[in-house]
């Protein structure tokens with residue numbers, strides 16, 4: 431919901447229902463990163479109300495569009511975060527599997543060596 | 559006279575000069591330093607921990623904050639994509655705890671992820687308990703509360719939310735039964751979560767009021783098919799994620815018989831639905847030695863740090879120097895900022911009687927803190943830790959959290975269009 435004026439659409443407040451600091455703080459950050467924005471802030475009018483007010487003032491562009499752009503940007507950022515995170519996890523899992531395989535290999539080699547040594551020892555005893 | 563001057567001015571500015579003026583940019587000049595001066599850069603990217611309190615704790619978010627020095631402070635998507643990095647550091651044996659580094663992101667967004675992980679990701683938890691018999695010391699309501707907090711290993715994405723008007727069915731309810739009895743003459747019995755038995759066919763309790771006109775007796779759920787006929791549950795039956803949680807203790811002759819219905823919910827409604835034990839982050843510590851620590855002093859410094867951040871490096875010829883070996887471990891206890899590292903603070907025993915004595919006391923107090931080491935925190939490097947309660951592995955939880963934030967943005971955009 432938007433509370434603005436008819437004559438000047440570069441200043442407006444927005445009320446988002448069923449949102450809290452989670453979204454509002456992130457959106458405020460994105461808004462402040464936009465050079466078109468002169469002021470951006472948010473507040474929760476009362477702790478028992480499930481809503482948040484976001485204030486946007488711009489240098490001239492419609493506040494509504496600027497807020498939309500901020501959300502869009504945040505969404506794209508999230509998409510990027512997700513892809514990078516998934517890639518990192520996949521890499522980690524591959525690496526982990528490799529390390530485990532190596533460890534097993536080493537164990538096996540050790541076992542083998544031990545066996546051979548035992549064999550040798552027993553042969554020695556037999557020789558004596 | 560005035561006309562003459564005008565003519566002269568026109569003559570002075572040649573075409574060449576005009577184009578030069580048009581393309582002129584102060585940043586193109588060779589001697590203009592680019593980037594932020596070091597003290598501002600430190601302020602922007604680090605929290606500096608002084609011996610009494612940290613400074614530069616807020617992040618500079620305004621895009622035009624450094625316009626005066628010709629630096630753009632806005633995070634463009636391209637820059638973000640280039641700089642953002644994730645490193646997975648460790649994951650526990652059972653895969654339910656994970657630690658990873660998120661580099662190049664602002665606290666506002668990292669915090670949004672954390673908040674969503676804690677409060678807005680769904681999971682399954684016991685919401686209704688039908689007590690048939692409870693002669694234990696634990697009252698019904700306390701027992702129900704304890705059962706509610708038991709984490710359940712079931713993928714919440716496979717279930718629907720249940721509303722007031724909904725009939726509990728196989729898509730929105732998981733039913734467990736618990737029947738434990740301590741026989742007379744037996745020692746006291748511990749009732750653990752392993753006694754919660756999954757009922758894939760739904761409730762077995764018959765409603766008393768319903769007249770049994772149909773062949774099937776009316777129960778508290780109406781499952782149209784058995785849950786273990788779903789391919790997801792056929793292989794791995796649903797159970798609490800930890801089987802050794804104590805629910806109650808029974809004395810000889812005591813008995814508990816109940817049925818528990820688990821439904822889907824989010825942590826905002828009640829903490830029992832939070833899919834994580836904790837999800838938290840901290841900024842990467844950065845420890846810098848402000849002077850050379852050699853010999854005895856180096857040893858003292860190494861000894862002072864309780865988490866072994868420092869180490870001793872051999873420089874040959876018997877000289878030893880302190881180095882920062884594991885800055886990640888720093889807990890910011892600030893022990894290393896004290897002059898006599900590791901020595902407990904000793905207050906003067908004698909009460910200061912005269913002015914002279916007072917002076918002495920203040921002197922000693924002031925000498926307890928000095929700047930040996932600079933303690934920083936990197937503002938855009940987060941060490942994130944997620945401890946899942948067992949319904950989903952942490953990496954899935956995190957991606958789900960990011961998706962939720964995406965959905966929120968989408969909703970706002972849709973509302974505004």
Ligand code: SF4
Nearest residue numbers: 863888889891892894
């Ligand atoms: S602040 Fe504490 S933990 Fe950190 S380096 Fe100093 S002594 Fe070690």
